[in-house]
Amino acid sequence: MAAQLPGSFTQRMKELLGTEYEQFAETYKETPYGGIRANTLKISVKDLLALAPFELEPIPWCPTGFYTGEGARPGKHPYYHTGLYYIQEPSAMAPVELLDVQPGDRVLDLCAAPGGKSTQIAAKLQGEGLLVSNDLHPERTKALAKNLELYGVRNGIVLNESPERIAAAFPGFFDRILIDAPCSGEGMFRKDEDMVKQWEPGTPEKYAAMQRDILVSAAAALKPGGTLVYSTCTFAVEENEGTIADFLAAHPRFSLVPAGGTGSFAPGFGELPETARLWPHKVKGEGHFMAVLRHDGSLVPEEEGGDRDIALGIAARNKSGKASPSAKAAGGKTERGRGGKGGRAFGKSGNGSGREQQSVGEEALLAAYADFFKEQLGWQPAGYPVWFGEHLYISPLPKEALDGLKTIRPGWYVGHVRSGRFIPGHPLATALHPEESCRSLSLSGSSGEAVSYLKGETLSIPAERLSVKSGSVLKGYVLVCIDGYSAGWAKWQDGMLKNEYPAGWRWT
Numbered sequence: 149m150a151a152q153l154p155g156s157f158t159q160r161m162k163e164l165l166g167t168e169y170e171q172f173a174e175t176y177k178e179t180p181y182g183g184i185r186a187n188t189l190k191i192s193v194k195d196l197l198a199l200a201p202f203e204l205e206p207i208p209w210c211p212t213g214f215y216t217g218e219g220a221r222p223g224k225h226p227y228y229h230t231g232l233y234y235i236q237e238p239s240a241m242a243p244v245e246l247l248d249v250q251p252g253d254r255v256l257d258l259c260a261a262p263g264g265k266s267t268q269i270a271a272k273l274q275g276e277g278l279l280v281s282n283d284l285h286p287e288r289t290k291a292l293a294k295n296l297e298l299y300g301v302r303n304g305i306v307l308n309e310s311p312e313r314i315a316a317a318f319p320g321f322f323d324r325i326l327i328d329a330p331c332s333g334e335g336m337f338r339k340d341e342d343m344v345k346q347w348e349p350g351t352p353e354k355y356a357a358m359q360r361d362i363l364v365s366a367a368a369a370l371k372p373g374g375t376l377v378y379s380t381c382t383f384a385v386e387e388n389e390g391t392i393a394d395f396l397a398a399h400p401r402f403s404l405v406p407a408g409g410t411g412s413f414a415p416g417f418g419e420l421p422e423t424a425r426l427w428p429h430k431v432k433g434e435g436h437f438m439a440v441l442r443h444d445g446s447l448v449p450e451e452e453g454g455d456r457d458i459a460l461g462i463a464a465r466n467k468s469g470k471a472s473p474s475a476k477a478a479g480g481k482t483e484r485g486r487g488g489k490g491g492r493a494f495g496k497s498g499n500g501s502g503r504e505q506q507s508v509g510e511e512a513l514l515a516a517y518a519d520f521f522k523e524q525l526g527w528q529p530a531g532y533p534v535w536f537g538e539h540l541y542i543s544p545l546p547k548e549a550l551d552g553l554k555t556i557r558p559g560w561y562v563g564h565v566r567s568g569r570f571i572p573g574h575p576l577a578t579a580l581h582p583e584e585s586c587r588s589l590s591l592s593g594s595s596g597e598a599v600s601y602l603k604g605e606t607l608s609i610p611a612e613r614l615s616v617k618s619g620s621v622l623k624g625y626v627l628v629c630i631d632g633y634s635a636g637w638a639k640w641q642d643g644m645l646k647n648e649y650p651a652g653w654r655w656t
């Protein structure tokens with residue numbers, strides 16, 4: 149790297165690392181490692197390994213993560229545009245592995261943009277449960293929403309809120325919370341020279357104060373017995389072990405779950421060896437810190453008798469902690485709707501969440517939506533229909549649960565109604581599997597056709613290349629796939645494929 153490391157930073161690292169410092173300093177002469185993580189919402193690891201046009205080497209701490217070799221350009225391949233993988237720094241894949249997300253969990257990713265860890269959480273949820281992805285900075289939530297859409301996430305909500313307001317809206321609600329905290333970024337100096345330029349001697353203290361406030365809010369939004377993972381990409385002790393020690397001193401119901409000292413992870417400093425550090429001279433990745441905090445499960449007096457699910461209009465969970473069948477779309481399990489397998493029988497009424505309260509106008513919008521889904525897919529996704537004007541989202545939470553919160557995406561954007569007709573949204577397509585659509589077409593990733601489609605060009609496609617379910621007509625919306633993985637919509641008529649790939653997403 150060309151940038152000069154700040155003198156007070158190198159001095160502190162010498163004090164921290166002692167005899168290991170020289171080894172650490174040598175890593176700044178090396179090229180940072182690149183990685184991708186398989187999006188198992190769309191493709192299995194085995195199939196990605198068979199398909200990937202570049203060398204992949206496993207990342208020890210993430211079963212879906214792989215190093216990409218020098219010269220690989222994973223962002224310049226049609227598979228990137230079909231959301232088959234996320235390009236992610238290898239060490240950044242570790243915190244979500246420690247969060248131990250299970251399908252059906254309610255998960256909050258509090259500092260989520262641009263969405264690397266949120267897409268990883270979504271893959272672990274496998275469409276079941278709830279993911280709330282939040283970021284304080286409005287501009288950054290755009291990339292966050294787009295990444296979740298590209299990755300085909302159906303059960304995600306994107307907020308642009310302060311942690312305090314989220315805690316006030318969802319007290320004791322989430323099973324798992326990730327705080328990938330804003331930090332001084334010392335662990336990224338080798339990869340991102342801008343982090344070196346922005347760093348000043350007082351930067352770690354400034355971030356430490358911010359991190360403490362974020363942790364306090366996160367603790368208030370966690371369910372009794374829930375798990376919280378705190379991570380940073382900095383070496384500064386005050387932002388890592390210091391922040392965690394302060395939090396534990398003020399929150400006796402929390403304790404550390406051992407995360408460090410084994411395999412690739414080195415133990416944290418001082419009194420907190422249960423925390424974990426990734427060091428660039430010990431692993432193939434940048435610097436990271438992680439702490440896993442578990443609540444002891446006891447209730448504070450004011451929490452007893454309160455029921456946040458009832459307040460949000462969510463059907464109760466059964467004793468196993470999984471959603472009851474009637475609560476499938478309520479932050480519990482959502483159907484995946486593959487070919488209607490787990491999907492709601494077509495034509496039945498909504499989810500019982502106040503459909504009778506819908507206005508006549510909304511009834512007409514819903515009818516247009518129902519007609520489209522019947523004709524195009526033959527099934528309907530479970531969830532709460534949330535209308536923003538004529539735009540429809542299928543949400544894992546009732547609309548009222550988000551009242552007063554700055555909501556960027558209340559759920560899965562499925563489309564809008566124009567002149568009485570339903571126009572499917574791009575995120576509907578990216579989340580579908582080919583067998584879920586009555587009409588689909590697969591283009592070869594290695595042919596020019598895939599790139600032409602991604603550039604927004606019109607293609608000439610004979611009828612026999614379309615895959616059409618029996619009972620469906622040829623003409624209409626087609627789910628365009630690349631080597632069998634959904635990429636977007638097109639409209640087919642008389643041998644011509646009119647491109648519906650959105651302008652802002654196109655291959656340039």
Ligand SMILES: C[S@@+](CC[C@H](N)C(=O)[O-])C[C@H]1O[C@@H](n2cnc3c(N)ncnc32)[C@H](O)[C@@H]1O
Nearest residue numbers: 259260261262263264265283284285328329330
């Ligand atoms: C390390 S980055 C997150 C990276 C992200 N988790 C990922 O994997 O792609 C930290 C994020 O925290 C956001 N942030 C800063 N202050 C915040 C706050 N008080 N509450 C929530 N988010 C905050 C920043 O905008 C930034 O996007």
